[in-house]
Amino acid sequence: MTRSLLVPDAERTTKAVKPEVNFGFYLKLFWTTFTLSLFTFGGGFVIISLMRKKMVVTLNWIDDEEMMDFVTIAQSSPGPIALNGSLMVGYHLANIPGALIAGLGTILPPMIILTLVSLGYEAVKSNPWIAAAFHGMRPVVAAIVLQVTWALLKPVLGKKKIAPIIMLVLAFIALYFFKVNIMLVMAICVAVAVILSLVEIQKAGRG
């Protein structure tokens, strides 16, 4: 198997195994995306973090490199990141039916909940129980996303290459301190990545 070696093999416990596609798998894919979507509030990167935990760590359907590629593509394409990410993973695992089932699992929870909420949204808006639950859930969401950052950061640092680390730091400064539009940051980074890659390949060709 030729996989890009962002994660040193010693650190990787098992390689991702594509599951066998059958009815049971579709059910599991639907249920997985449905529950992920049900517990995802606070933007696309939250579901990406949950998705990594579930699909990479627990189910071992995809690996970290693929996950990060899917995030890049989902983020750079039109539409909600959560939906795009699900569609990518679903297609990767089981082609178009997989994409459609994963997509359906992702959009059903917000559809059902918003339908119910719009019937009585005055009551929901000012409900102290819901506010209290959210008070407790928000720090957990932050912990989940930051823990995923840590998990993804380790392999980048472990590679001991200086260029990716510089890119990471610059991108973070641009995003966090200067609030540069993420699309612009990604576009620039893709351009830099293309140049870096061409240089690396040329070097390898000579050597």
Add this chain to the structure above:
Amino acid sequence: MTILFQLFTSFFQIGLFSIGGGYAAMPLIQAQTIDIRGWLTLAEFADLVTIAEMTPGPIAINSATFVGMKVAGLSGVVAATLGNVLPSCIIMIILAKLYEKYSKQTLMKKILENVRPVVVAAIFTAGLSLLQLAIGSVDTLDIFAIIVFVLAFLALNSKRIKIGPIILLIVGALAGIGYALAFGFV
């Protein structure tokens, strides 16, 4: 029929032109639902944003459901949501096909490898803003939220405690309710 078609096309445009996630979609939703179609008032739009933040799911899909329900009931929900997700479905299936075909090629592999650190930076940035939202600013620090955050982070990193994020969220919600009960906020 015309109203369903309008819902479909309005949310199709929102889906097609919102690149970069939830907050990129907001101005488009505002333009389509308030200015162009007049389905919502500005106050209703503000409520919609609050609800979307409180409930799970992408804001665009939340909006499609909310507006569809308000304008045309359940068939409106289906028309608006379908319109909203169709661009994603088509574009992502094409991109996924290309990815499966080309991601193992040397140049593509190297490019993807060099882009990955940016994803880490983007997720980190999102995580930090969520943390700030949860614990408040320096002068209004929320001690309860900080404790929950630290415990959740430790639990997630622990090799001994195997606890999934969804269970952890439920525990967090219960802790929030317990805290409110104990200090008489409810």
